[in-house]
Amino acid sequence: MNTRVLPLRLGVNIDHVATIRNARGGGFPDPVRAAKLAEQAGADGITAHLREDRRHISDEDIERLIDQLTVPLNFEMAATDEMLEIALKHRPHAACLVPEKREERTTEGGLDAASGQNHLKSIVDELMKAGIRVSLFIEPDPVQIDATVALGAPVVELHTGAYCDARQVERRQHLDRIITAAAYSAEVGLECHAGHGLTFDTVGPVAALSEVVELNIGHFIIGEAIFGGLEIAIKRMRALMDKARAESGAAKSV
Numbered sequence: 001m002n003t004r005v006l007p008l009r010l011g012v013n014i015d016h017v018a019t020i021r022n023a024r025g026g027g028f029p030d031p032v033r034a035a036k037l038a039e040q041a042g043a044d045g046i047t048a049h050l051r052e053d054r055r056h057i058s059d060e061d062i063e064r065l066i067d068q069l070t071v072p073l074n075f076e077m078a079a080t081d082e083m084l085e086i087a088l089k090h091r092p093h094a095a096c097l098v099p100e101k102r103e104e105r106t107t108e109g110g111l112d113a114a115s116g117q118n119h120l121k122s123i124v125d126e127l128m129k130a131g132i133r134v135s136l137f138i139e140p141d142p143v144q145i146d147a148t149v150a151l152g153a154p155v156v157e158l159h160t161g162a163y164c165d166a167r168q169v170e171r172r173q174h175l176d177r178i179i180t181a182a183a184y185s186a187e188v189g190l191e192c193h194a195g196h197g198l199t200f201d202t203v204g205p206v207a208a209l210s211e212v213v214e215l216n217i218g219h220f221i222i223g224e225a226i227f228g229g230l231e232i233a234i235k236r237m238r239a240l241m242d243k244a245r246a247e248s249g250a251a252k253s254v
């Protein structure tokens with residue numbers, strides 16, 4: 001009998017390199033350069049969110065990422081016709097549907113897949129027909145997981161923001177919700193990703209969950225890069241993920 005640890009991918013979100021660039025309206029720092037560096041430092045994928053108001057990533061950034069990346073691009077998008085058209089034009093490896101409100105600072109909650117919004121079904125269908133792997137960014141809630149299955153998307157990304165923002169006791173409660181949701185998503189046949197707000201301090205317990213196969217992390221890594229460089233920040237995150245994974249029950253008998 002062999003024991004192996006299921007691999008856990010790290011998607012590095014480079015949105016906030018563009019936030020800094022856009023603060024001065026020029027060309028640097030270049031998010032595509034950051035993405036290439038992230039690849040070299042061990043990122044398994046790059047995540048970028050083209051927001052409707054283009055506050056960070058631009059249309060041109062997406063074009064350049066598609067041209068230059070050698071790892072998969074996970075295109076975060078609102079479920080709108082405009083974003084669908086852009087995704088179908090570029091055909092990224094994956095698309096993650098997220099809720100978007102113009103006034104929010106970041107993606108503050110998960111997508112309400114259970115609200116019966118008819119347009120979600122057609123957007124999921126169109127993306128899947130184009131060969132794009134679709135995920136829904138949802139709260140760690142079984143109702144949303146069931147709705148994801150009903151919509152036909154193969155992947156969920158569990159929102160870890162509330163867990164990361166909470167203090168000790170509440171944090172444990174939020175972690176329990178993530179643990180339950182990750183197990184349930186695997187039970188119903190979904191691939192499970194997680195992300196939002198993860199840091200060196202909060203990544204371990206999520207990385208330890210055997211059902212979670214991808215983490216998407218941005219803001220903290222880009223912030224850390226200011227102090228020690230992007231490569232060091234990514235390698236440290238990667239090492240913490242791998243350590244938590246190796247020490248956990250993610251070791252499966254095969």
Ligand code: PXP
Pocket residue numbers: 013015049076096098106107137157194195196197198216217218219220
């Ligand atoms: N996953 C999704 C779906 C997101 O919207 C974001 C934020 O853009 C992230 C992951 C990464 O979150 P953070 O930048 O807080 O690490």
